[in-house]
Amino acid sequence: MTLPDFHGQQPTGPQVDPEARPPASIFDKAARFFEPGGDWDKVHKADLYPFFRAIEVSEGTTATMNGQEVIMAGSNNYLGLTNDPRVKEAAKAAVDKYGTGCTGSRFLNGTLDLHLDLEERLATFLRKEACVLFSTGYMTNQGLIQAVAQRGDVIFSDKDNHACIIAGQQVSAAETVRYRHNDLDHLRTFLERISRERPEAGKIIATDGVFSMSGTLANVPGLVALADEFGAALFLDDAHSVGVIGDGGRGTASVFGLEAEVDLTSGTFSKSFSSLGGFAVGDQTVIEYVRHTASTHIFSASMPPSAVATVLACLDILEAEPERLDRLAEIADFMRDGFRSLGFDVWNSETPIIPVVVGEMYRAFAFWKDLLEAGVFTNAVIPPAVPPGQSLMRTSYMATHSDSELQRVLDAFEKVGLEHGIIAPGGVPGPAMQTNGTA
The missing domain is CATH 3.40.640.10 (Type I PLP-dependent aspartate aminotransferase-like (Major domain))
Incomplete structure (x- = not known):
């Protein structure tokens, strides 16, 4: 590429002070969102980012992610009909x-x-x-x-x-x-x-x-x-x-x-x-x-x-098939009782949507990843969608979940909950939750 020859003259146009602050861009906020050292940068570098994860195969109550079959405990497919x-x-x-x-x-x-x-x-x-x-x-x-x-x-x-x-x-x-x-x-x-x-x-x-x-x-x-x-x-x-x-x-x-x-x-x-x-x-x-x-x-x-x-x-x-609704209600009751008996806080859930509170945002991301590695997919929910210190795993269930799948979900939550101090042996809240999840 040949540059224009100005014959020693400076190009005309507005003069810019080289030390002046560059004009703001409407996209500056996008750069700040992922700035180095910020929350999302840390989460990505720790491989804890839980969003936009690809599902490769979905069969309703189970799915395949990164080649691993997991139980789907984070879908709104309440009647279990997506693959009917x-x-x-x-x-x-x-x-x-x-x-x-x-x-x-x-x-x-x-x-x-x-x-x-x-x-x-x-x-x-x-x-x-x-x-x-x-x-x-x-x-x-x-x-x-x-x-x-x-x-x-x-x-x-x-x-x-x-x-x-x-x-x-x-x-x-x-x-x-x-x-x-x-x-x-x-x-x-x-x-x-x-x-x-x-x-x-x-x-x-x-x-x-x-x-x-x-x-x-x-x-x-x-x-x-x-x-x-x-x-x-x-x-x-x-x-x-x-x-x-x-x-x-x-x-x-x-x-x-x-x-x-x-x-x-x-x-x-x-x-x-x-x-x-x-x-x-x-x-x-x-x-x-x-x-x-x-x-x-x-x-x-x-x-x-x-x-x-x-x-x-x-x-x-x-x-x-109204019996699907009966089964869904039965499952919701079983899972709420199961989480509570383990010592988890599930708020006042009355439906197949059952939140499991884990507290601080980074702990929620780590908890989510450990659950996924244990074979259970849920949704990590953080502020402002929930109050500060009340980040949670949003679990939801289908009428087609089997008893064995539900028990595997509870077993995984128990294992990960104990590891993170969310619960303690004996079905009580763990040390991480002694300050209502804000520790």
Whole structure:
């Protein structure tokens, strides 16, 4: 390459002080995120990084990672249907008939008769007038809140709600107030204030039905009573509830017999329904309004036919084989009792989501790796997803786990828990947990 000849002259342009600080780049934050000596740099160098680990083969309750077979105790495949032959055949048949995708939004060219069939089936199953599908569960909640809560309205949101509800609050023009987790007295103070100061404001209470880290249920009876008293709508995100708990797997409200009292319920297909996508159910007028105003519905490509057919097949199995739900509940009770008898803190889990608290973040990463080497895959969860000093292994279970697999999970946790001082012999908390996990 030949450099230009300036004949001894300096090129024209702005003069730069060689000692001046270089201008900031919008990408500086990316460099700082992985800066040498920082948290993530240390975790990577110690080979403790637990995220984005590739699964080479998955057979449901087991998986292969780095050539090693492990028991999958960190999947949301609650009904164990991702590898069910009936489900896979339904997906293949849909590809043969419709192709691989719709190449457009539901609003335009992306509506198949399959989409309409699934919406009708879900509305009937969940005992609501209407249903609308979205391309992901995340987009469901984001679009739903953006559509129904607008300028002048107020969203009352549980502080432990999932990120997709928070995303909906951020894109909505409505005001958001966040009440302490499951603290209905705190919620009442906000409802009273807004009702007094802005009686004309539309109000919606938004909460997870089952909280994804703790495995606990929202206090639906209390929320229904407050919603009725203050004229607020009630919205439940049942991503971890439909196909998991309640009458026939109908979710959190059905646990309490209060389906009719909940105005909007959303869910996802990426868990019990072994697919991808999301839905919302409610009154016909409201759902049609959402269908025409939720940006994540109007401006996103629709669920591909194979995904829709998968959900329909899973729904068929859920309705025909309710014993899967019984087995899932039995497994959840067995594992909670097992962890507690070993001395682990599993918070107040009430579902197949069972957190196992191990304390400080680096210990959690080391604990995760030792579990993996012992043949068990779980999910390491650290702040801000959980409180400081309460990093945990998020375990979750499938109706298809065998008794022997469950016992192997408990055995591995016992071994690793003793090694790290999380538990001690005799089924009591270990020295590492004597300060509530902050040691």
